[in-house]
Amino acid sequence: MSRHCIQECQACMSAQPDVTVRLLEYMAAEKDSEGRNSLLKELIQKYALAERKLAELNNSLMEKQRQLDEDLQAAAKIQAALLPQHQPLTSNTKIAWKFYPCDRIGGDIFNVVALGDDYMAIYMLDVSGHGVPAAMVTVSVSQFLQQNSVLLTRKSSSLLQKPAPPQQVLSAIDDEFPIERFNKFFTMVYMVLNIHTGQLIYSSAGHPHPILISAEGQVEYLDKGGTIIGVGNRIPFEEGEKQLCPGDKLICFTDGIVECMNQNGDFYGEERFFARLLMFRDRPVDDILEEAIRDVMEFGDQQKPNDDISLLAIEFISSAP
Amino acid sequence: MQLKNKMVGDILVLCPISSSIDASVSILFKGQIVDWIQKGYQRIVLDLSEVEFMDSSGLGVVISLTKTASRKDSLVLCNLHKAVRNLFRITRFDLVISIYDSLEDACRNMNH
Known part of the structure; x- marks a missing residue:
């Protein structure tokens, strides 16, 4: 440039x-x-x-x-498949049940098992928590209870077997399922009913007390027992005995129904539940449970319950002829 | 969940500040108390005055703490609301763990 x-x-x-x-x-x-x-x-x-x-x-x-x-x-x-599959073969009793796990599988399990020709065992248990881990424990306990050696015991000086006393059964389960084993504990009620005489022997491991409604409408709670399974036989499992009369109805349940909560944060509660059972006490056991479930679902605005709900009812129909 | 603490003599008083001890807080609840136990405190009062509801997972925490407690009555409870008291009554765990109506009662009995 x-x-x-x-x-x-x-x-x-x-x-x-x-x-x-x-x-x-x-x-x-x-x-x-x-x-x-x-x-x-x-x-x-x-x-x-x-x-x-x-x-x-x-x-x-x-x-x-x-x-x-x-x-x-x-x-x-x-x-x-671990719940009752059909009515007991005897016509002396009639049973009904409801099982509503809050997830698809639950931590509750119950069953009615024939013990020879004269007795039936009735049990219900509620494993802490819900969902798969709790359900696996229910399977393990049901399996344990299927061993004859647990539910039956040999009469001394005889080859005949008779039902093991409820406190012995609970004690065996307590030994088998310490809380450390699965990091779970459970409440349970176990009963033995003589299907001819109506004699009922039971014991509970911290489970909500089953309710016995007589044909006349009197209510009794089966409150004998010990504490939760899994804590290691800290206190003995007391046994209770009741004489069932024809028309008496026995209802076992887990706490899921009474602890069902509605949108206001209120619990369904024992009072409402028992009142409902009494209101329909003259009806067949199926209807009673149906009505109880209808009521709790209405209370909870048809929402999915927050815990598993289990109900089992047994009507004693007749005593020995 | 907050866990308030104070000493009454050589007794450690722990007070969970939560209206409900259920599955959502129980692991935290247990962890915090275990931390205190591991610090070597031998006598602990769990003051449940703020806890209006406890479900089975909360109860599970108390059970496992009782099982790991060094000796009987090294962990006691006080100031239980009715629903919580009921849970211990129905499960009969009130026969396994000592429950007192007030903090003073709990401390007095622990000192005996």
Whole structure:
């Protein structure tokens, strides 16, 4: 560039400095915009990739959830097989039951088991917590109770077997299921009924007291027993005895029904539950439980209960001819 | 869950500040008390005056603390609300653990 030209340019720049600044700014902006565009492009690509990965993950999660649901359904069927399957073969009693686990499987279990020709064993238990871990414990306990050696004992000087006393059964279970074993404890009631004479012997391990409603409407609570299973026989399991008369109804339950809470935070409670049982006491055991469930569901605005609900009712129909 | 603490002589008084001890707080509840036990406190009163409801998981915590307690009556309870008292009555755990009506009663009996 000639000296003359430089001088001219300098003169021009000093005359119009803002034009140059604008030019430089424009060039910088151009460069910025290119940078922004490539950044945007990169971001879009990354986003698309992430979205694709998310969709894949979501699919695999849904598949896993589906498998889990199927497994739970299968587990629920297995658990249901441990509940009573039919009426006892004897016509001396009639039973009814309801089981509403708050998840698909629950921590409650109960059953009615024939012990020879003369007796039946009735039990119900409620494992702490709910869902799969509690349900696994119910399976383990039911299995334990299926061993004849637990529920039956040999009469001395005879080969004949007779029902083991309830306190002995609970004590054996307490030995078998210390809280440390599964990090679970449970409450349980165990009873032996002579289906001919109506003699009932029972003991409870910290379980809500079963209620006995006589044909005349008198109410008694079966309150004998000891404390929770799992704490290691801290106190003995006391036994109680009752004579059932034809028409008497015995109802066992877990705390899920009385602790059912509505949206105001109120509990359904024992009073409401017992009042309902009494109101329908003349009806067949099936109807009584049906009405109790209807009432608690109405109370809870038909919402899923927050704990497992189990009810088992036995009507003693006749004594020995 | 907050756990207030104070000493009455050599007795540690722990007071959980929670209206409900259920599955949502029971692990935390247990952990905090175990921390205190591991610090070497031999005699503990659990003041349940703030606890209006306890479910089976809360009871489970008390059971396991009782089982691990070094000797009988090294852990006692006081100031139980009716619903909590009922839980201990129905489960007959009130025959296993000592329950007192007031903190003064609890401390007096622990000192005997």
